[in-house]
Amino acid sequence: MPEPLQTEKNQSWAITLFTIGVFMAALDNGIISAALTTINSSFGVSPSWGSWGVTLYTLGLSVSVPIVGKLSDRYGRKKLFMIEVGVFGLGSLLVALSQSFPMFLAARLIQALGGGGIFIIGSSHVLAVLPKEKQGKALGLLGAMNGMAAVLGPNIGSFLLDVTGSWHWLFLINLPIAAALVVCGGLFIAETKEPEVKKLDLAGTMMLSLAILSCMIGITNLDGAKLSESIMDVKVYGYLLGAGLLFAALLKVEKRVENRGGDPILACSLLQNKVFQWTLVIGFLSGGLLAAVIFIPSYAEQYLHVSAEKAGYWMTPLALASGIGAWLGGAVTDKKGPVFSAVVSGVIAFTGFSLFPLWVTDKWEFVTASVIAGIGFGFLLGAPLNVLVSETAGQNKGTALGTLSLVRQVGLTLAPALYAGFITGGFDRIGDDIKNRLAKSGIPADQAQMPDIGGGLSSLQEQVSRIPVPAVKKAVSDAIEAGVASGYHHLYTAAAVISLCTIVSAAVLAYFRKPASSKKNASPSAGKAQ
Structure with a gap:
């Protein structure tokens, strides 16, 4: 075993470097959202084409994660970390220097291929180097950075755009960080890899x-x-x-x-393991919980009437809470085990997300609910699932962690389509609701100044301000409020249900994780024999 591995100081250095790398890579998918309109304008492309800057990055992450996990097991985590960070830095430079939109997209893909494996490499290193009783806190720290970066990205992007006035700096800022990580990684990270190649x-x-x-x-x-x-x-x-x-x-x-x-890239024996299967189920559900966070700014703007310029900042309490939750999840995992931590996560997340439809009507109530929800899903971001995966992976830790991260990414990508459907459904009912409210007020719809529903919520609210008849204005305003509330209430009810599914999945996982002798003793026939 290399000498640097023996010192606690070098272990701390390595975890610090992995943490910074994870934050840098995860931040880049959220930070670009603040500048999408500016970037699209600079290249003269439509919003639908412009969204490929985010889509390709997500695709690149998804493709690279399981492959880099396997390569890190095979060739060494230190080596792959330095290569990944270097590729990410190169991609960042190419993005900033892009003279055309195709070049911009290609550079974003290179960025993703570099950034996708950093979290997996860091997690594999922790599981290979640290004693079991310290793994939870370290994995929780990595998970905290992963979650906080994804949530804080849009706010940091807006700040940098305001300060510099150029979207290029959103990517150039990665270069000195990547260079420092490569140099320090070479000095302070001990090489680890699986013995058999x-x-x-x-x-x-x-x-x-x-x-x-x-x-x-x-x-x-x-x-x-x-x-x-x-x-x-x-x-x-x-x-x-x-x-x-x-x-x-x-x-x-x-x-x-x-x-x-x-040496398969995807071990079938691992996929047949019941504990691993149910860990992947919980990983998929955790992606669904994280996806619910994406809608917090629009919730604050449309439901709590926060100005559009400040709506993004209302994610900050939830981001900080998710970081605290990830750290707590690591500590609880070290002391009580990963299954207990997963159950606690589901209970807290269920409580937090349930408060949105059942209780939240004001800003302080929103902060309370979002902090509880953030702590809840934060528990799952780092330690519990990674520890569960490592227990079943044997020599395939990188592969297993990569598969888990991929499944979480699928959940994170799929859930927004479901959530957006709830919001659209609430908006679609506004027209009929207006007619019903007018009818109850004794005002025929054909005699009222009916607004155009097809122009979107902001257009609808602008039309309401111009309605001269108070009774009509109130009916339309109330219908809009009810439609918006219905959409978001269904969204966060779905997130609460996903939290319940996490609890159930953790209970099933706990059953399969028991030793065979324990299951036999728990059977009715065993009870009679006693």
């Missing part, structure tokens, strides 16, 4: 990459406003079907590789 599974790697790419494109093409219709679109079901076929073929190929004693 076999031939790289190139066929499996390509098939997995194509399956992930196809799946993520299909999910990205979902339209939350017309969910049932969009599922029937060939751009959705075609890609999803292709992903399913590729994944089925991949399993056959990987099973053959594993039976021959090779």
Whole structure:
């Protein structure tokens, strides 16, 4: 074992560097959202084309995560960390120097391929180096940075854009950080890797990459406003079907590789493990919980009437709470175990998300609910699931962590389409609600100044301010309030249900995690024998 591994000081340095790297990579997917309009204008592209700057980054993360996890097991985590950070820095430079939109998109993809594996490499290093009783806190710290960066990204992006006046600085700022991480990584991180090295599974790697790419494109093409219709679109079901076929073929190929004693990119024996399966289920659900956070600024703006310029700042309490939750999740995991921590997460998250539809009507109530929800889903961001995965992974820690991160990313990508459908459903009912309220007030709809519903919420609210008849104005305003409330209440009710599903999944996982002897003793026949 290398000498640096023996000193606690070098372990602290390594975890610090991994933490900074995780924060830098995770921040970049949120930070760009603050500058999308400016970037689109500078390249002269439409918003729909401009959104590919975010979509390609997400796709790149999804593809790189499981592959980098396997490579880090094989070639060394220190080496892969330095390569990943270097590629991320190169991608950041190319983004800032982009002279055309195609170059910008290509550079964003390079960025993602570099940033996608940093969290996995850091987590694998922690599990390989630290004693079990200290792993939870370290993984919780990495998870805290991952979650806080995703939530704080838009705010930090807005701040940098205001200070510098140029979107290029959102990416140039990564260069000195990446350079420092590469240099310090070479000095302070001890190399760790799995002892046995076999031939790289190139066929499996390509098939997995194509399956992930196809799946993520299909999910990205979902339209939350017309969910049932969009599922029937060939751009959705075609890609999803292709992903399913590729994944089925991949399993056959990987099973053959594993039976021959090779090193598959996706170990079938691991996928057949019940504990690992249910850990992936909870990972998918955690992505759904994290996705609910995306709608906090619009909730603050449309439901609590916060100005659009300040709505993003209302994510700050939740971001800080998620960081605290991730740290607490690590501490609880160290003391009580990962399953107990997952159950606690579900209970706290259920409480927080339930408060949104049941209680929140004012800003201080919103802060209270969002802090509780943030602590709840923060528990799952780092330690519990990573520890569970490491227990079942054996020598495939990087692969297992990469698979978990991928499944979480699928949940994070899929859930917004569902949530957006709830918001759209609430908005769609406004027109009928206006007519019903006018009828109850004795005002025929054909004699009232009915607003145009098709122009969006901001247009609708502007029209309301110009309605001269107070009774009509009140009926329309109340209908808008009810429609907005209905959409967001359904959204956060769904998040509360996902939290309940987390609790149930953790209970099922706990059953499969018991030793076989414990299950036998708990059976009715065993009870009679006693």
